[in-house]
Amino acid sequence: MMMNEGIKLSEDKGLKVNETNRIKDRLFKILQRNIVPIIFTITCLFGMMMANIPIPFLLTSIFTRIFRNSFMVLSLIIPVMAGMGLNFGIVLGAMAGQMALVAITHWEITGGLGLFVAFIITTPIALFFGWLAGIILNKARGREMITSLILGFFANGLYQLFFLYFMGTIIPIKNKTLMLSTGVGVRNTVDLKAIKYALDRAFTGIIDFNGWLKGIAEMIFGQITFMPYVPLATFLLIILLCLGLKFFTKTKMGQEFRSVGQNNHISEIMGINVEKTRILSVVISTVLAGWAQLIFLQNIGTLNTYGSHVQVGLFAVAALLIGGASVTRATIGQALLGTVLFHTLFIIAPLTGQVLLGDPQVGEYFRVFAAYGVIGVALGLHAWQKQREIRDKLKSD
Amino acid sequence: MRSNAISLINNIGYPRLIIASFLLLLLIMAFVLEMDMPDLFSSVLIRTAMNGILVLAMVPSIKAGLGPNFALPIGIVCGLVGAVVSIEMGYQGFAGFFSALAIAIPLAILAGIIYGYLLNKVKGQEMTVGTYAGFSIASGMCIFWLLAPLYSPKMIWPYGGAGLRVTITLDGIFDKVLNNFLSFEIFGMWVPTGLILFWIICSLLVKMFARSKTGLAMQAAGSNPGFARSSGINVNQTRIIGNTISTVLGAIGILVYAQSYGFLQLYTAPLFMAFPAVAAILIGGASINKATITHVFIGTFLFQSLLVVAMPVTNLIIQGNMAEIARIIIGNGMILYALTRSVGSE
Amino acid sequence: MSVDLILEMKGIEKDYYGNKVLKGIDLKLGPGEVHAMIGENGAGKSTLMNILFGMPVIRKTGGFKGQILIDGNEVTINSPEEAMALGIGMVHQEFMLIPGFTLTENIKLNREITNPNLISKVLGQKLEGLNFNKMNQDARDALDSLGLAVDETKLISGLPVSYMQFVEIAREIDKKNIKVMVFDEPTAALTEEDAETLLVVMKKITDSGISILFISHRLDEVLKVADRITVIRDGEIVGQPNRQNTSVHELARLMVGRKVERVKKEVDQEEFLTRSEIMRIKNLRVEMPGEAVKGLDLTIKQGEILGIGGLAGQGKIGIANGIMGLYESTGEIYFQGQKIGLNSPTEALKQGLAFVSEDRRGVGLLLDESIERNIGLTAMQIQGKFLKQIARFKFINLEDHDILRKHALKMIENLDIRCTGPDQLTQRLSGGNQQKVCIARAITMNPELLFVSEPTRGIDVGAKKIVLDLLVRLNEERGMTIVITSSEMAELKMIADRIAIVYNGELEGILSPDASDVEFGLMMAGEYKNKEVS
Numbered sequence A: 001m002m003m004n005e006g007i008k009l010s011e012d013k014g015l016k017v018n019e020t021n022r023i024k025d026r027l028f029k030i031l032q033r034n035i036v037p038i039i040f041t042i043t044c045l046f047g048m049m050m051a052n053i054p055i056p057f058l059l060t061s062i063f064t065r066i067f068r069n070s071f072m073v074l075s076l077i078i079p080v081m082a083g084m085g086l087n088f089g090i091v092l093g094a095m096a097g098q099m100a101l102v103a104i105t106h107w108e109i110t111g112g113l114g115l116f117v118a119f120i121i122t123t124p125i126a127l128f129f130g131w132l133a134g135i136i137l138n139k140a141r142g143r144e145m146i147t148s149l150i151l152g153f154f155a156n157g158l159y160q161l162f163f164l165y166f167m168g169t170i171i172p173i174k175n176k177t178l179m180l181s182t183g184v185g186v187r188n189t190v191d192l193k194a195i196k197y198a199l200d201r202a203f204t205g206i207i208d209f210n211g212w213l214k215g216i217a218e219m220i221f222g223q224i225t226f227m228p229y230v231p232l233a234t235f236l237l238i239i240l241l242c243l244g245l246k247f248f249t250k251t252k253m254g255q256e257f258r259s260v261g262q263n264n265h266i267s268e269i270m271g272i273n274v275e276k277t278r279i280l281s282v283v284i285s286t287v288l289a290g291w292a293q294l295i296f297l298q299n300i301g302t303l304n305t306y307g308s309h310v311q312v313g314l315f316a317v318a319a320l321l322i323g324g325a326s327v328t329r330a331t332i333g334q335a336l337l338g339t340v341l342f343h344t345l346f347i348i349a350p351l352t353g354q355v356l357l358g359d360p361q362v363g364e365y366f367r368v369f370a371a372y373g374v375i376g377v378a379l380g381l382h383a384w385q386k387q388r389e390i391r392d393k394l395k396s397d
Numbered sequence B: 001m002r003s004n005a006i007s008l009i010n011n012i013g014y015p016r017l018i019i020a021s022f023l024l025l026l027l028i029m030a031f032v033l034e035m036d037m038p039d040l041f042s043s044v045l046i047r048t049a050m051n052g053i054l055v056l057a058m059v060p061s062i063k064a065g066l067g068p069n070f071a072l073p074i075g076i077v078c079g080l081v082g083a084v085v086s087i088e089m090g091y092q093g094f095a096g097f098f099s100a101l102a103i104a105i106p107l108a109i110l111a112g113i114i115y116g117y118l119l120n121k122v123k124g125q126e127m128t129v130g131t132y133a134g135f136s137i138a139s140g141m142c143i144f145w146l147l148a149p150l151y152s153p154k155m156i157w158p159y160g161g162a163g164l165r166v167t168i169t170l171d172g173i174f175d176k177v178l179n180n181f182l183s184f185e186i187f188g189m190w191v192p193t194g195l196i197l198f199w200i201i202c203s204l205l206v207k208m209f210a211r212s213k214t215g216l217a218m219q220a221a222g223s224n225p226g227f228a229r230s231s232g233i234n235v236n237q238t239r240i241i242g243n244t245i246s247t248v249l250g251a252i253g254i255l256v257y258a259q260s261y262g263f264l265q266l267y268t269a270p271l272f273m274a275f276p277a278v279a280a281i282l283i284g285g286a287s288i289n290k291a292t293i294t295h296v297f298i299g300t301f302l303f304q305s306l307l308v309v310a311m312p313v314t315n316l317i318i319q320g321n322m323a324e325i326a327r328i329i330i331g332n333g334m335i336l337y338a339l340t341r342s343v344g345s346e
Numbered sequence C: 001m002s003v004d005l006i007l008e009m010k011g012i013e014k015d016y017y018g019n020k021v022l023k024g025i026d027l028k029l030g031p032g033e034v035h036a037m038i039g040e041n042g043a044g045k046s047t048l049m050n051i052l053f054g055m056p057v058i059r060k061t062g063g064f065k066g067q068i069l070i071d072g073n074e075v076t077i078n079s080p081e082e083a084m085a086l087g088i089g090m091v092h093q094e095f096m097l098i099p100g101f102t103l104t105e106n107i108k109l110n111r112e113i114t115n116p117n118l119i120s121k122v123l124g125q126k127l128e129g130l131n132f133n134k135m136n137q138d139a140r141d142a143l144d145s146l147g148l149a150v151d152e153t154k155l156i157s158g159l160p161v162s163y164m165q166f167v168e169i170a171r172e173i174d175k176k177n178i179k180v181m182v183f184d185e186p187t188a189a190l191t192e193e194d195a196e197t198l199l200v201v202m203k204k205i206t207d208s209g210i211s212i213l214f215i216s217h218r219l220d221e222v223l224k225v226a227d228r229i230t231v232i233r234d235g236e237i238v239g240q241p242n243r244q245n246t247s248v249h250e251l252a253r254l255m256v257g258r259k260v261e262r263v264k265k266e267v268d269q270e271e272f273l274t275r276s277e278i279m280r281i282k283n284l285r286v287e288m289p290g291e292a293v294k295g296l297d298l299t300i301k302q303g304e305i306l307g308i309g310g311l312a313g314q315g316k317i318g319i320a321n322g323i324m325g326l327y328e329s330t331g332e333i334y335f336q337g338q339k340i341g342l343n344s345p346t347e348a349l350k351q352g353l354a355f356v357s358e359d360r361r362g363v364g365l366l367l368d369e370s371i372e373r374n375i376g377l378t379a380m381q382i383q384g385k386f387l388k389q390i391a392r393f394k395f396i397n398l399e400d401h402d403i404l405r406k407h408a409l410k411m412i413e414n415l416d417i418r419c420t421g422p423d424q425l426t427q428r429l430s431g432g433n434q435q436k437v438c439i440a441r442a443i444t445m446n447p448e449l450l451f452v453s454e455p456t457r458g459i460d461v462g463a464k465k466i467v468l469d470l471l472v473r474l475n476e477e478r479g480m481t482i483v484i485t486s487s488e489m490a491e492l493k494m495i496a497d498r499i500a501i502v503y504n505g506e507l508e509g510i511l512s513p514d515a516s517d518v519e520f521g522l523m524m525a526g527e528y529k530n531k532e533v534s
Helices: A017-032 A033-050 A055-074 A077-081 A089-108 A109-139 A144-166 A209-221 A234-247 A252-262 A264-269 A274-300 A313-323 A330-356 A360-396 B002-014 B014-032 B037-056 B059-065 B070-087 B093-122 B128-147 B193-210 B213-221 B225-230 B236-261 B274-283 B292-318 B322-341 C045-052 C055-058 C081-086 C103-107 C120-121 C131-147 C161-174 C192-207 C217-227 C248-256 C269-274 C314-322 C344-351 C360-364 C371-383 C401-416 C431-443 C462-477 C487-495 C517-524 C527-531
Strands: A189-191 A302-304 B165-167 B182-188 B189-193 B263-265 C009-014 C018-027 C034-038 C063-070 C073-075 C087-090 C181-183 C212-213 C228-233 C237-238 C278-286 C293-302 C305-309 C329-335 C338-340 C353-356 C387-390 C393-399 C449-453 C481-485 C498-503 C506-511
Touching: A033 A360, A055 A234, A055 A274, A055 A330, A077 A234, A077 A252, A077 A274, A089 A109, A089 A144, A089 A189, A089 A274, A089 A302, A089 A313, A089 C009, A109 A274, A144 A189, A144 A313, A234 A252, A234 A274, A234 A330, A252 A264, A252 A274, A264 A274, A274 A302, A274 A313, A313 A360, A360 B002, A360 B093, B002 B014, B002 C329, B014 B037, B014 B128, B014 B236, B014 B274, B014 B292, B014 B322, B014 C009, B014 C387, B014 C481, B037 B189, B037 B193, B037 B292, B059 B193, B059 B213, B059 B274, B059 B292, B070 B093, B070 B128, B070 B236, B070 B274, B070 C073, B093 B236, B128 B213, B128 B274, B165 C055, B193 B213, B193 B236, B193 B292, B213 C371, B213 C393, B213 C431, B225 C087, B225 C314, B225 C360, B236 B263, B236 C360, B263 C081, B274 C248, B274 C498, B292 B322, B292 C360, C009 C131, C018 C045, C034 C073, C034 C217, C045 C131, C045 C181, C073 C081, C073 C212, C073 C329, C081 C087, C087 C161, C087 C237, C103 C131, C103 C161, C120 C371, C131 C161, C131 C192, C161 C192, C192 C212, C192 C217, C217 C248, C217 C487, C228 C248, C237 C248, C248 C517, C278 C314, C293 C314, C293 C329, C293 C498, C293 C506, C305 C314, C305 C462, C305 C487, C314 C329, C314 C353, C314 C449, C314 C481, C329 C431, C344 C371, C353 C431, C371 C401, C371 C431, C431 C449, C431 C462, C462 C481, C462 C487, C481 C487, C487 C498, C498 C517, C506 C517, C517 C527
Parallel strands: C034 C212, C034 C228, C087 C181, C181 C212, C305 C481, C305 C498, C353 C449, C449 C481
Antiparallel strands: A189 A302, B165 B263, B182 B189, C009 C018, C009 C063, C063 C073, C228 C237, C278 C293, C278 C329, C329 C338, C387 C393, C498 C506
């Protein structure tokens, strides 16, 4: 509609850096951005060498844990995208999942159908919890992370109240096998044998997936003595979630999430409903976490009624961060890498502790310390960066 | 009239009102159930005073503008180190208690300064960072308890096993030295004079500091850094001072707590100790950026007596340990309430 | 100019809590017209734009009176979205661009082009996939129409600042229904050459039939591009000339002109010349965001009241803040012949300078502390006043409450602070009384030289007079030298002996309070030096 001659604008002088510096800078940046996974990789390798852990054992354990846990870690990505930080409130999702499991155990619905019903029950409960959490977090803007953490603790109190005192009193329970001997309160452990591996081995007997895998591996490596088990259905579900997340980022809604995550104020001015978007991100995360807990527990096979959910937030967040994510940026790759590294550390830390210091306890304490520490450092770095950004912004004006 | 009543309620605050009425209800129930009231009251006194200094530790940190000190476990592990070293050296009674203090306080000062320096790098996110700083230090110290070169038979496992015991009994070391000091009985109620005195002295010292030149500078910096800077106050420095005092009080607080409780709790015990203290001061009427000694007294009393009274009463009515759940719900509920009330810093 | 109007605003009135800020504004805008709006800060320009843009703040404060017509039809605008739907676009003064997004993503923000897919058919439109090809094409077209050759897939964060304004314009152009574009001081953040380019771009935009409302205080720019100019002062239109029949002079006079009654006696000019200097400022640079000082020279005479005026953003506020060490600064300051250090509030206060900040709530007061603490704290920290020791412990410095109370009571009486007592919290005081507490805090330091910034901002008319009288009294009775910085030229004319005007971070000139409005207007618009040269 107008003329096409270009206009010339003044460039910032600082922008013209010479090329060699740029390459160096970029390398340095890549290194800096991935420093956490690099350090943990080195730690894991060091631990492995020291403890001389048999590879088959290690691989089998890691595979089991990856399929068990990555769904949960992936459920953290969307709130990060929407600028809510690390959602420690996924504990609420886990509780929803456990409620569903108690329900199907009570009704004695078993096998694949039982797990399916559990998924169906989990969803509305998690939706509701997520919605409440979203509203609360909206009221605590700027400190979502500590609020979601405390919210998790608080909800845990209510959860205990519900399962220990309401079950069998306010809510009559006919199935006595679930209950403590007094008739009030759910037992500390609930046997989930009825649905154990219901998802992991859903396709066993239909296709021999692991057999094929072994065949392929033997074609490449020659004769092999062992092969880590891959639970096909779980594997497919995780892939589906990854694809879903990828798809989501490329939709209109995903764009709104990213925009809200980067700047609330501008998004608001541009007509995006910021509050609603933020609530929605927590809801999605909570529902995913609910499903993740089902995947986790069908693999474990027993529900620790008052304990299974407690550390969920801590471990998932630590795994994500170890994968190189930050409070404002988390990718699928980081989530998966983090799961591998964190659980490798989990397996080898006690063994290394045994070898190095003669006590497996040291290793166990070390991995808990590493989990808390990596979160602390990530949060600290984030706050520090923010403070510097504000200062730089004031200066550049 | 109506508006007066409403403004009175607003002044007291709904949470305090609800908790106070709940406490009253429990007390009435206890009375009706013919429980040993003097015994109950003396438990309330002891529990309140033994937790008091840990709650007091929140005051300087809030006043300095750092928010409640969620990193209290840092101070607590300093106190515990003081205690185990003192036991290792074989001190007993008051000598044991005070030598523990003498070792713990310099450690806490050092830790407080270092951590305060870090906190200046993360302004606006002190609570979130503090929570995990506390968690990581406390869990890192687990390794220390396991490997520490301490050999006193009072602290290591009797039948082998590495490291210090999870709980160390203070019986014959400095168990209840403060509680028993000048204690007396009145109407069947046992009063731990020394414990209460110690709490009051610490509170008075904090109050005196609040009235000093440095203390006033710190409060100014906490409530309005802009004002403080324009008055020539070094805001970063006052923040470090506030954090250091809070950490030292954390160290003192855990020793006072331990001598009353009769046990030192090592390993993961310090991990979650900040939360009840934060909850108590918030129940007392403090907010994330404003706290006084009065808030400490009211809050500790309400929170602790609620827990003390709730346990036997609920035990009579329903089975199980309801008090623990009440602590979780009320404590975290209170913190949640405070977090969602005042406007965010960003 | 054609008769049919794109936008008409009729009899717009608006008050904030009884304080009338717009008193019947009429504005007409034809197609393809550039209409400039000028006025001092606080004249009502931004309120008018907020009304046009349906900003929530207007509704929250009780709405406005008057009509808005678009294409001759009356409309109600309740939200920015409604304004946008009606074809009103805004180029914001602060950039509304997300740094982590590409140019395309910013231009298309919340107006993305999407393709439906299987999932979106089930779960709703929001899950439609983004069509980046089409979006990039649109963004490219908008950028091309401005002649901006930058790659649309680049991130905003990698762009030089000068480009951002143009990206914002491209976003507005991309809204195909756009009829009116509001430019709110668009050249403020640009270099002179870029500002020239912007003016060219504005011409291009109007050539395509879009009208422009142009808010600025650069008179020369206004005269270059505007077809018509509306001058607003105190919420009223004081002139609406066409470009052809006006001049920088006339605009300057219209913008400032106002009768004032002087509070302070005129000084004897001859005696004034013989007075010694109390402070000499040489090449002062202050990095205060939005109020940067860029090499200012100024001398202050013993015992005078020096006014510092100028438009917002020109750096007048930065001077006192820099000298007092609150913002990073460089240069040389000689106070009573001695060179003093910069960047340290303590040093400045110890030398005998004191400051009443323009940011009353942010810097001036401790809102949740008592009046007496507010008054005494600075003097306590710097001069060790109001302190006592316990016995012989020299290192324990406790607040001496009795002495502080006595001093506070004296101040409350002297300055006539209306309060329930010295222990009342300052947040409960009215604006005027809060300001008096700030002044009390400063004079408790017994300063030789007092800086006062925007002393009457946000306080009611009666209190304004009292505060100004107080400053004159301090000057006359105590012989205190006062430097008052204000956006309200009228109050400077009322009490200052000399008025220094700051433009673009430098001293534009010094005028006598009875100088003509034209001279003030020209200086504030930065046209004074130019005129002298030409």
